[in-house]
Amino acid sequence: MRWIWIDRFEVFESGRRAVALKNVSLAADHIHDHFPGFPVMPTSLMVEGMAQTAGILVGEARGFAEKVILAKVKRAVFHRLVRPGDTIRHEAVIEQLTDQAATTTGRTTVGDDLVAEIDIVFSHIDQNVSGLEFPEENFVFNESFLSLLNTYRRNSGERIPL
Amino acid sequence: MAAVPREEIFEKVRQTLVDALSVEEDEVTEEATLTGDLGAESIDFLDIVFRLEKAFDIKIPQEELIPRDILSNPDYVTDRKLNEAGVAALKAAMPHADLAEFEKDPDIDKISDVFTVGTIVNFVEAKLAAS
Incomplete structure (x- = not known):
């Protein structure tokens, strides 16, 4: 399993807003344990999906120069279950962005239904944890995250001809 | 602009x-320390600063609230304690804080004790007065 909980960016407005899609499938192992006979997308993984959507948005805003770490989930309120066959839509908006940190607000929907409201604080760790050394390379934004953005830019929402 | 009353x-x-730390309203008194009494962790300070900026429509550079450059300056710190020059620099940089207790044992690991609710109110009051 790859630790990537969004499938595709639908919208990416640099420094402002991003929308990512995630298809929920019975092909995923985890959903069979959560719960046996009643598969439901775990809310924790929807928080992760929102964090990946918002984190890439925040990282891109500073040209991926910062290591953007989820510092705190300010608020996560869930309104409805998500089942296999659903397409989750995570919409993240940057609320505040400084040298040290960022906050985002987020809405997760399936179709017209509001599934969750998830607000997050991110830290630019190199600017905050004095005295601790982190690796030089940006270990947060690995290839699979960056490829999501590259795919979005290549396609710009257009279909790839067969 | 008319001064905003301290009570407000x-x-x-x-x-x-209350929102940032999930504490009860009556726990938040002027004397309560953010880390000791209200359970704030370092990461909560980022959240609190953002929320204060939004609530009061002000900008809070991190260095103004917590002058880390003084606390990490080798000229000011000996064995993780601020020396006399360091304490003087801290006083100048933090007029919003009551440093009387801290001065008795200026251990930089105890700097968070300086942050009471009253310290934050003082800081915001000064910011609003200057804006």
């Missing part, structure tokens, strides 16, 4: 801390 600032700071 306190109420907004209180609401900010």
Whole structure:
């Protein structure tokens, strides 16, 4: 399993807003344990999906120069279950962005239904944890995250001809 | 602009801390320390600063609230304690804080004790007066 909980960016407005899609499938192992006979997308993984959507948005805003770490989930309120066959839509908006940190607000929907409201604080760790050394390379934004953005830019929402 | 009454600032700071730290309203008194009494962790300070900026429509550079450059300056710190010059620099940089207790044992690991709710209210009050 790859630790990537969004499938595709639908919208990416640099420094402002991003929308990512995630298809929920019975092909995923985890959903069979959560719960046996009643598969439901775990809310924790929807928080992760929102964090990946918002984190890439925040990282891109500073040209991926910062290591953007989820510092705190300010608020996560869930309104409805998500089942296999659903397409989750995570919409993240940057609320505040400084040298040290960022906050985002987020809405997760399936179709017209509001599934969750998830607000997050991110830290630019190199600017905050004095005295601790982190690796030089940006270990947060690995290839699979960056490829999501590259795919979005290549396609710009257009279909790839067969 | 007319000065905002301290009571009004306190109420907004209180609401900010209730939301950010999930504490009860009556726990948030002027004397309560953010880390000791209200359970704030270092990461909560980022959240609190953002919330205060929004609530009061002000900008809070991190260095103004917590002058880390003084606390990490080898000229000011000996064996993790601020020396005399360091304490003087801290006093100049933090007019919003009551440093009387801290001065008795200026251990830089205890700097968070300086941050009471009252310290935050003082800081915001000065910021609003200057804006």
